[in-house]
Each structure stands twice: as structure tokens, then as C-alpha cells.
Amino acid sequence: MEKKLKDLREEYLKIPIPKELNDVVQAALNEKPRKKPRIGRNILVSAAAALLIVTASVNISPAAAKAMSDIPIVEKVIKVITFVEWKEEANNSSAVIKTPAISGLENKQLEDSLNDKYLSESKQLYQEFTDSMSKLKEGEKGNISVESGYVILTDNETILSVQRYTDTISASSSTESQFDTVDKKNEVLLTLNSLFKDDRYLQVISENIKEQMKRQMAEDPEKIYWVEDDDFTAFKGIDENQNFYINEDGKLVIAFNSYEAAPGYMGAVEFIIPTKVLSDLLVGDQYIH
Amino acid sequence: MKNPEMNQLIAARITERQENLYRLAFYYVKNQEDALDIVQESIRKALASSSKIKDAASIDSWLYKIIVRTALDVLRKKKKLTVADDETIEYLRRGEEDHYPDLDLQKALEGLSVKYKTVVVLRFFEDLKLDEIAEVLEENVSTIKTRLYKALQLLRINMTEREETKRWKKN
Numbered sequence: 001m002e003k004k005l006k007d008l009r010e011e012y013l014k015i016p017i018p019k020e021l022n023d024v025v026q027a028a029l030n031e032k033p034r035k036k037p038r039i040g041r042n043i044l045v046s047a048a049a050a051l052l053i054v055t056a057s058v059n060i061s062p063a064a065a066k067a068m069s070d071i072p073i074v075e076k077v078i079k080v081i082t083f084v085e086w087k088e089e090a091n092n093s094s095a096v097i098k099t100p101a102i103s104g105l106e107n108k109q110l111e112d113s114l115n116d117k118y119l120s121e122s123k124q125l126y127q128e129f130t131d132s133m134s135k136l137k138e139g140e141k142g143n144i145s146v147e148s149g150y151v152i153l154t155d156n157e158t159i160l161s162v163q164r165y166t167d168t169i170s171a172s173s174s175t176e177s178q179f180d181t182v183d184k185k186n187e188v189l190l191t192l193n194s195l196f197k198d199d200r201y202l203q204v205i206s207e208n209i210k211e212q213m214k215r216q217m218a219e220d221p222e223k224i225y226w227v228e229d230d231d232f233t234a235f236k237g238i239d240e241n242q243n244f245y246i247n248e249d250g251k252l253v254i255a256f257n258s259y260e261a262a263p264g265y266m267g268a269v270e271f272i273i274p275t276k277v278l279s280d281l282l283v284g285d286q287y288i289h
Numbered sequence: 290m291k292n293p294e295m296n297q298l299i300a301a302r303i304t305e306r307q308e309n310l311y312r313l314a315f316y317y318v319k320n321q322e323d324a325l326d327i328v329q330e331s332i333r334k335a336l337a338s339s340s341k342i343k344d345a346a347s348i349d350s351w352l353y354k355i356i357v358r359t360a361l362d363v364l365r366k367k368k369k370l371t372v373a374d375d376e377t378i379e380y381l382r383r384g385e386e387d388h389y390p391d392l393d394l395q396k397a398l399e400g401l402s403v404k405y406k407t408v409v410v411l412r413f414f415e416d417l418k419l420d421e422i423a424e425v426l427e428e429n430v431s432t433i434k435t436r437l438y439k440a441l442q443l444l445r446i447n448m449t450e451r452e453e454t455k456r457w458k459k460n
Contacts, residue, residue, distance in 0.1 A: 015312045224366060259330070
């Protein structure tokens with residue numbers, strides 16, 4: 001028996017190690033943690049130059065332009081436009097980075113701070129892409145695809161919710177998103193904290209998400225969330241910086257990036273929190289109803 | 290807060306042990322693509338929860354733990370493995386033997402349920418100590434001891450049965 005187990009071990013150790021292993025491991029180790037991206041301070045001159053050129057051709061959507069011309073000047077039109085778009089293709093890799101900009105807010109401070117954030121994060125992304133390209137040796141293929149853009153999730157009388165996403169495909173794919181929700185009437189940026197009376201909502205929303213996860217897993221064996229109580233990477237709950245937006249029905253949606261609350265194959269997942277669960281905790285019903 | 294030094298330690302350990310981690314993952318899924326996915330996802334999980342590890346000495350068993358769990362997740366998804374208790378699985382497994390009359394120990398081991406296979410692999414192939422295996426599987430040492438003993442027993446039974454089948458076939 002002992003002898004046979006030894007033979008078996010020899011066989012086990014002969015499991016071929018693919019040559020990609022090292023690359024996969026290094027790529028995974030060097031992935032940026034998915035917390036707040038750092039704001040790039042040293043933007044290369046070339047990137048800045050590229051920015052100048054493209055900014056000149058700011059791409060206002062025809063619909064937005066039409067809307068603006070139709071409406072008397074006194075009325076404010078709060079819109080999201082594509083401010084700048086970078087495209088780059090080299091070494092079997094590509095990057096398409098679209099930067100949104102919000103226009104029409106009277107609160108210029110808010111408008112500028114959002115737009116500055118969008119721009120600097122896009123620059124950062126572009127920079128990372130060109131950096132990783134320049135590290136490639138002659139003839140080596142990058143096989144990376146980066147696509148970054150934005151989606152207007154909700155645009156009604158009171159609320160504007162914008163999602164910015166970055167899809168990165170190298171050995172596997174991942175999607176990261178960030179969300180901004182602006183109160184168009186009062187011109188303020190909404191945070192989770194600002195929607196609720198006190199921090200009881202953290203617990204309530206977390207519990208509701210866990211329930212939803214468990215229910216979905218019970219209904220569909222294909223679905224897996226990290227929600228088992230004994231799992232050390234399990235979803236423990238949200239905090240006040242959790243990604244969220246308000247959808248067109250006025251419901252609060254909690255969003256997770258890939259790998260945050262579920263295995264990679266589940267992608268980025270979202271949970272709509274039923275308003276009746278929250279109604280006692282909300283400051284008011286003008287946003288969420 | 291994350292400790293950058295600990296992250297570096299973990300990264301170094303992962304790089305050093307990557308082949309072991311890969312082999313273990315491969316052992317479960319038996320194909321390169323899934324095994325690589327498991328390694329990649331495990332590293333992500335490891336880095337994301339690195340704050341939970343206090344003692345540098347337990348990095349290895351912690352990494353094995355993540356690999357085992359991630360591999361089981363993938364298996365569950367792949368095979369839509371419905372959870373059956375081990376006895377049922379053992380019972381069903383035994384039924385297969387007729388189809389493979391000349392199985393060796395390798396096959397006998399494959400025939401064990403994941404629960405028993407894991408302890409055998411970790412103990413004999415990855416050379417982990419019983420208390421390390423206990424850490425990986427979050428069980429106490431005596432449970433692991435019993436499980437290993439049971440696994441060896443099952444292997445022996447499986448093998449004897451096979452040898453008898455062979456003998457019987459020859460006659």
C-alpha cells in the first residue's frame with residue numbers, strides 16, 4: 001500500500017505544468033486591488049498632448065445638440081456627453097476609453113469635480129494600458145483588451161444616474177464599475193448615507209442581499225454567490241461606499257464588481273432592494289419610491 | 290487595513306508554490322483550462338482576504354484551502370453536482386467498478402468521494418501534516434485522522450475487490 005501510494009505520488013507530480021501558469025499567476029498577483037483607483041499625478045506629456053488634440057473635437061451627441069437648440073436658454077439642460085475618446089490598437093491589444101462629462105449643472109463646483117474625476121481616471125487607465133504595452137518585448141503579443149465607457153442608467157426629472165465601467169480582458173475578463181447619482185433639482189451628488197436617516201440601512205440592505213443570494217442559489221443551481229456562513233471569503237455586508245444607483249423605477253440598486261460577491265463566471269452582479277424594506281429608513285421618498 | 294508586507298509574503302509564497310497549487314487544482318478538474326482559472330481566481334481571493342491571515346507560517350495551508358474551495362466551486366458548477374451524502378456517493382461509485390475491470394490504485398482513488406480524496410492527496414502527495422490538513426479543511430485533527438484512516442480502508446477494499454475480480458476473470 002505504502003509503495004503503491006508512493007508510485008501514485010510520482011504520477012501526481014508528473015501532472016504537466018502548462019507554460020502559461022507563470023504568466024497567469026503573475027498577472028493575477030499584479031492585478032490592482034479593486035478599491036479606489038489612485039489618481040494619476042504624473043501624466044506623461046504625450047498623453048496630455050493627445051488629450052489636447054482630441055478635446056478639440058468634443059463629441060456632443062446629435063440628440064443632445066438638438067435638445068439644447070430646442071429649449072429656451074433659461075431652462076437648464078443637464079446632460080452627459082462623451083467628452084473625450086481614446087482608441088489605441090497595438091500588439092494584438094486594444095483600448096477604447098470613453099470619458100463622459102456632465103454639462104448643464106449650475107453648481108459648477110459639482111460639475112467640475114465629477115468631470116475632473118472622470119477625466120483623471122480615464123487618463124490613468126490609458127496610461128496603464130500604454131505602460132503595459134511599452135513593457136512588451138519586440139514581437140511579443142499583449143493580448144489585452146480594455147474597454148471603458150459609460151451608461152446613463154436613469155435620467156428623469158429628479159435623478160441622473162451614470163455608470164462608468166471598465167472591461168479588462170487578458171487571461172480572463174473582469175468588469176469594474178463606478179456609479180454616480182446626481183440630484184438634478186438640488187444639484188447634489190447622492191451618497192448612500194445621504195439617502196437614509198441613520199446607518200441601520202447597512203444591516204437591512206446586507207440582510208436583504210443575503211436573502212436574495214440564497215433564494216437565487218436555491219432556485220438555480222448554476223448560480224453561486226459567496227454567501228455561505230462559514231465561507232471565509234463570504235459576503236459580509238455592504239458599507240457606506242458600496243456601489244449603488246437608482247433605477248428608472250425609483251428603486252435602489254446595489255451593484256458589485258466581478259469577483260466581489262460571486263465567482264468570476266457570475267460577472268458583475270446587481271441586486272434591486274425592494275423599497276418596502278427600506279421605507280422606514282429613508283429620509284424621504286423623492287428619490288427612492 | 291491590509292498589511293503590505295503580508296501581501297508581499299503571500300505573493301512570494303504563491304510564486305514559489307505555483308506548481309503545487311496548480312497540480313492540486315488540476316487534480317480536481319482534470320483539465321488545464323479550469324485548473325488555470327482556479328489558480329487565478331484563488332490568487333484574487335487570497336489577495337482580497339489577506340487581512341485575515343495573521344501568521345506567516347499558515348500561509349501555505351491557507352492557500353491550499355482557497356484552492357480546494359475554489360476547485361469545489363468549479364466542480365459544483367460544472368457537473369451541477371447535487372449534494373448527496375458520502376454513503377450514497379460511495380454506493381453509486383461502487384456500481385461503476387464493473388465497467389472498469391482492471392483499475393489500479395489510481396482509479397481506486399478516483400473512485401473515492403471528494404472528501405476522502407482530498408485528505409489522501411494532501412497527506413501523501415502534497416506532504417501536509419495532519420494538523421495542516423485540519424487547517425485546510427477546517428476540521429479538527431482527530432476528524433482528519435479518522436477520515437484518512439477511512440479513506441485508506443476504502444482504497445484497500447476497492448483494490449482487493451478489483452484484484453479479486455481480476456483473478457476471477459482469469460479463471
